[in-house]
Amino acid sequence: MTTTGEEHATALTGPWWWTRWRSALFDGSLALASAAECAAEGVPFARDAGIPLAAGLVFGLLAGSVLLIRRRWPIAVVLVAIAVTPAQMGFLMGIVGLYTLAACELPRRVIGALAGMSLFGTMIVTFVRVRQDMARGDFTLGDWFVPFAAVTTSLGLTAPPLLLGLYVGARRRLMESLRERADSLERELQLLAERAEERAEWARSEERTRIAREMHDVVAHRVSLMVVHAAALQAVARKDPEKAVKNAALVGDMGRQALTELREMLGVLRSGGEEQGRERRERVAAASVPLVAVGVAAAAAA
Template identity: 70%
Template sequence: MSATGVVEAASARGAPAGPWWWSRRRSMVLDVGLAIASAAECAAEGVVFADDARIPPLLGVLLGIVVGSTLVVRRRWPIAVVLIVIAVTPAEMGLLLGVVGLYTLAASEVPRRITAVLAGMAGSGTLIITMIRFQQDIGKGGWDPGLWAVPLVSVTMALGMTAPPVLLGLYVRARRRLVESLRERADGLERELSLLADRAEERAEWARNEERTRIAREMHDVVAHRVSLMVVHAAALQAVALKDPEKASKNAALVGDMGRQALTELRQMLGVLRSEDGQRSGGGAAAPAAPEEKRVPLAAVAVAASAAAQAAGAAAREAEPLDGPRLAELDALVGQSRAAGMTVELSVEGEERRYASRVEQTAYRVVQEALTNVHKHAPGASARVRVAHRADEIAVLVENGPSERGAADAGLPSGGNGLVGMRERVSTLGGGFVSGPTEAGGFRVSAVIPDRTGAEQAESADAPAEELKDVARAKTA
């Protein structure tokens, strides 16, 4: 870096650039004022030098003005100013010029080797001139202070003129570098936290999308299954209304029960949606609006990033259904299909046990949607439901035969999302899903769902927030 590296860095950070090489106008005013004071001092000392050198006083004054005025370029060419100080040392002029020049040289980005050499040359020159002048004064005064007086006075004068400004300049240089490194470190941390905040916001948006998809699947399963059974019972009710009033009454009661169950589940899901929307709108109203075109403070970025990451974790945790169907309700589910006239065989293998709520609900929904598809696309066909409890997973198989009525479809509307929704449910939990026709002309749906607890998912969702906190603590330490 050049001697003007500090000025260039300041200008790059957006500081108002002054004329020529000055970064600010007050720096220019300071240098001009120092140059005027140095020129006046050197002009006065030039008169004494002209008398000793036996040259016209005007020439000595002009030389002093020129030499002292060079202080105005101390920030641009500090080495040149110190060389001029060394050159005019025999003339015994430029006290202010020497002190300010050495300080500027030590505080600039000039390599320390050059600073040490020039400071040593300036100190040596001052030492020699002081020693010569002191001996001359002793000879004129006619007194003998001893051999120790001349070296002591000369060394003291040389160190007093050289060491303080050099040490002060080195201190200012080190402090300036420290401030620059801290500023760069803070800027880097701010960029890093901004990236983490963006990543956390993306995770939060992803979690919200997953939540919307999950709710859409739930509503599809509830509406499609219940309404399909209601349509089947309504058709049966229409067929036997006049022939068998008792059976028609029983079917009507079943239709009413299914309608009430569908409404109850829809109300539960809508209640969850309202509570989530209220929490999000409340959180958004409390957030202050950020002023435009202002640099975001580092602490604000850290808080925003941590809040966004926590929001992502909360959204992911909220995706865990709090109250949903369980595997123990499969008997009731199969009973509803049997009541609709379908022959359903339910077999359970292995030792029954409790799984994570999402695992049990997914297995239940797979069976529910598979039976719904049988009602829609294979009316009159028999179905077989197999549930296998294993050590760390649960397997579900729903298989139906060909329709006994010879109809390819019951005429119920279908959006084509049933199999897609089942595959998404199982894949979200890391399981496997296979569906397709059988050789006998029926259809088979098979799913294997691993048993994973919600604690692991909550831990992975909270990972960005913990990462942000660790980075903030490490960077601010």
């Protein structure tokens, strides 16, 4: 996972560490706005500090441009924002940096420590500035206003981006968890479907084997009867032509019955009807003549 909660496996279609060009353009716009703000605030800072205006302007531009790396190094952005707080610059950078920090996959103790540093830094700077303004007589209010302004300003600049970032980060992690669960469920369903298909194929194979075995039993029974009657026909062909004709007709009937039963069993094999196959097997068993009885009849005819 990256510092903003995005997976490294995501295809990078943007420049450098950005996943999309839209994100890069958005961060670039924020960095330009922050650089312009810090540059504008660097001019009065240079006057108060007694340094050249160009130095304050360049310092503000460089400090504000740090917002460009907020997705890659959010800790660095927050630290720079805290460092430039005494110069009264980098408000946009501090707000966006805290939001990015809270939304990323960093330990909560790190986020809390940096947020606390930003809170107390803003509170101290606001307290000092408001006290100086009141000392110069810019406005006259009670002594209560100084701590009130310091607390409300620091909380207003720290709490909203921090809470929003925590919410966005938690929502992103929840969506990723739900997506992973959905993918896992899809894989499990696919595996179950494959196993069900394997079981169905195994059941079909077993059914084919059973029907083939029954076909073999029925057809073998009929063919055995035909062999017995053919032997009897051969034995009585010369002695009793009439019996030979009867035995030949019986052999033909048995052959036709064998073909009929074979067609019926093939129909069962095609349809897979268990009940129909059971009924046909019972009908075949009822219509079959015992092999021993046929042998006795053939011996008697001989």
